[in-house]
Amino acid sequence: MKVLISGALGHIGSYLIRELPKTYNFKKIYIVDNFESLRFPSLFNLPNYNYKFINKDLSIEDFKEDKVDLVLHFAAKTDAVNSFNNLKEFKKNKRITSRLIKYCNLNNAKFVFASTTSVYGTQNKIVDENCSLKDLKPQSPYASVKLEEEKLIKKMMKTNNYIILRLGTIYGYSIGMRFHTAVNKFCFQASSNIPITIWKTALNQKRPYLSIYDLNRSIGFIMKNNLFDGEIYNILTNNHTVSYIVNIISSFKKINKIFVNSPIMNQLSYEVSSKKFTSKGFKFKGSLKREVKKTMKMLNKIS
Ligand SMILES: NC(=O)c1ccc[n+]([C@@H]2O[C@H](COP(=O)([O-])OP(=O)(O)OC[C@H]3O[C@@H](n4cnc5c(N)ncnc54)[C@H](O)[C@@H]3O)[C@@H](O)[C@H]2O)c1
Known part of the structure; x- marks a missing residue:
């Protein structure tokens, strides 16, 4: 299987490009990033594997280099606090997602989208994926754009060959880690x-958090069980x-x-529930x- 990992130099991507191949055999991994976050060291000392790095701004250019089977989409502007004065810039995230959806439709590729649990906002009781659109209260322009992207995926994807992951705030070391969260x-x-x-x-205040180790395991689990069902899942360790x-x-x-x-x-x-995902057989094992x-x-x- 060939895979494209967008935003692959970031906190999450730099972990996945090293850890995912330990449990999953890829024919080729495309590492795509535009250096917006300047995380050049994420490319240091990669293990021996069939990688190809491509420097590309996915908000203005399509990925045309190859036909891949899976797109793991992690490219985005991510500093939520900064998004309050910067909605226009953060809307670029939507353009990246739209291009990658079109790519998946054209190439019959599977699609994993990284959304966020901060689309829920203030809630009185523990909240799950059944929370209706009108009850979602995105916490920032960053989270509002994520919600728009979720809607875009549902509208534009021609098949159910996708999964939307609402991720808790990530913790844990990676070579491309950031310290905003x-x-x-x-x-x-x-x-x-x-x-x-x-x-x-x-x-x-309680909030959902996700160990980077568990995120990597979750993606492995999704691939192994072919859990591409056009659904939204909350992914959090605690x-x-x-x-x-x-x-x-x-x-x-x-x-x-x-x-x-x-x-x-x-x-x-x-507080967010991860029962929908764990009911598929996944166990969160990360430790803060x-x-x-x-x-x-x-x-x-x-x-
Ligand atoms: N880290 C978290 O706590 C968290 C929580 C929930 C969801 N997410 C989502 O997961 C994804 C990855 O998060 P992260 O923490 O690794 O972020 P990050 O900021 O560390 O990495 C994002 C990467 O995307 C790249 N990028 C940005 N715009 C691009 C463009 N136009 N073209 C190509 N590359 C581009 C950046 O250069 C950067 O390397 C994001 O979509 C983020 O919203 C993260």
């Missing part, structure tokens, strides 16, 4: 001996409070906290403690 940002701040910046209302995360980090390093404002901060808690330990170890010399 909660766990990784806190690890970086703690390692730098500077106070951890917590959104004012967030300390006891729901955690910020306070829980901070406690885990403080078991590795003494920390100070300060409370700050954020455009996303006045959201209440929300293990991944925090690994990230802190990588950063242990910076201060």
Whole structure:
């Protein structure tokens, strides 16, 4: 099987291009990215495998190099906080998705789309994929665009040969990792001996998180079980409070906290169910403690 991984130099992609081939045999892996995030080191020391890197902006150019069987779509602008002043830029994400849908239709390729659990927004009780469109409350322009992309996929894909994954916030080390999101940002701040910046209302709010290790396993599971059924699945290792995360980090390093404002901060808690996915036979095995330990170890010399 040939696969195209878009956004393959990013936090998730740089992990998948190394880990997926350990359990799944690909004929060729196309690593496609436009260096928007400047993660050049993601290309360092790749294992011996049939890779081909292609530098391409998928919002303006099609992938024409080959006919692949599967598209794992992870290319996007991803800094949700930054999307509040930048909706026009974030709309480019939709253009990438639209091009890749057309590619899949034309080449009869399967399609995996990375959406986000932040399309749910404030919810009173644990929420699942049955949440109706009118009850979804995307937390940012970034999340609103994800929702538009989900609708686009449902409308444009000619077959059900796709799966939409609403991913919890990723934690865990990869060579192309970024530090915009909660766990990784806190690890970086703690390692730098500077106070951890917590959104004012967030300390006891619960949110869904996903170990990068579990995401890689989920994708392997989807491929192995051919779970391309045109459905949406929530993918998360666990729901955690910020306070829980901070406690885990403080078991590795003494920390100070300060409370700050954020455009996303006045959201209440929300908890997400992953039952639809686990009912297919998948078990989440990731550990926040293990991944925090690994990230802190990588950063242990910076201060
Ligand atoms: N990291 C998370 O917590 C999280 C949670 C939910 C969903 N997701 C989604 O998963 C996907 C990957 O996330 P990530 O954390 O790896 O993001 P990332 O920002 O680390 O990586 C995204 C990659 O896409 C590339 N890219 C951006 N625009 C492009 C374009 N026009 N053409 C080609 N490449 C382009 C960037 O250069 C970057 O390397 C995104 O769609 C993101 O929205 C991530």
